Amino acid sequence: MDILFKTFIDYFSTNYPLTDHTKAEICSHLSILNLDKKHILVKENQRHDFAYFVIKGAVRSYYLKDGIEVNTWFALENDMVGSLQNFQDNPSRETMELLEISTLISINLKQIKPLMFSNIQIAHFINAIIIEYALFLEDKIFFSQMMNSIDKYQILLEREPQLFQRVPLTYIASFLGISRETLSRLRAK
Amino acid sequence: MDILFKTFIDYFSTNYPLTDHTKAEICSHLSILNLDKKHILVKENQRHDFAYFVIKGAVRSYYLKDGIEVNTWFALENDMVGSLQNFQDNPSRETMELLEISTLISINLKQIKPLMFSNIQIAHFINAIIIEYALFLEDKIFFSQMMNSIDKYQILLEREPQLFQRVPLTYIASFLGISRETLSRLRAK
């Protein structure tokens, strides 16, 4: 088994160990992708059969509101990229674009999903991913409701310092819901 | 089986039908509660073994930031009340309080959770709840990132008109992240 696949599978099977057979079955629906900066993984309003796991690189998600890009998140190493909209076979609400040359694992949702019903280990594996994702969402909401933008900026700086080295401030300002000028002034202090 | 339990169970087992035996097993960890206005279901920073499903009534969630209540959501009929923090046995980040005399189903998480590993139907049942919850969270984030507060107000008014009849505007303003005065002025138009 590819060492990168192993990283991914182990990452989500700490609570519920998988047999080698199940691991192999999961692997058969994974691929490794090496993609260039600015590559579009998922397009807004389109259905998409894959989710991704970032081995190396950075991804941003955004959607268009009145013609303006609203950035919604940035994924770095060991983060999942995708949404439950994809998993539920709904069109994506966001575009996801690489910010750097990246190495990703792609997960074929269309193929893996039906296995949930025949292999209970796979069911638990997928649940672990969904629970982690939902915890991440709860966190994101909690964070975003701390209204004061100075606080938001400082918390983001504490939690995800790498973002500020790897993601343009314009995108971060957009994510924080403030103009780039305001962010620039906050940083001046 | 109590008709109210049936409502709840059917609500989350449309994709994956349950045998009568499993339904009975789930029921044995459910109770019906009739509680008064202002009753506190869950306290901020405390662990809690239960989640709830609203049969009739209204619940608000809030946390304290610098001594001020920040309202995070309002649950009405057929909504779940709880968080993954509870499910994961972490302390709750929010207080949940009844806004009306309410009838709720309580779900004993501590008892039901281990059954996920012995009964695959229960695993799928719980997953259905978590997926619905995660979709709800995705929606909430998407909504909250539409920054303009007039838009937020109008979308909330379209989607959840009942809230404005049943929840004080002070709480709604707090949820929207604006002062009650600003909300009042938005409404004047």
Next chain:
DNA sequence: ATGATTTTGTGACATTTGTCAAATGAAATC
């Protein structure tokens, strides 16, 4: 390397929102 493009920073001003204070309206309690 160098010119072009993108990103970031700064100033001036308009707009929005928050804050404080007070008045009105509605609802709960006795």
Next chain:
DNA sequence: GATTTCATTTGACAAATGTCACAAAATCAT
């Protein structure tokens, strides 16, 4: 039903943020 409490509205002003314009700095592509 009267009284108290709570919720909502309105006005005046201060503070924060957005917008526009432009300059400086960094990055990219040839």
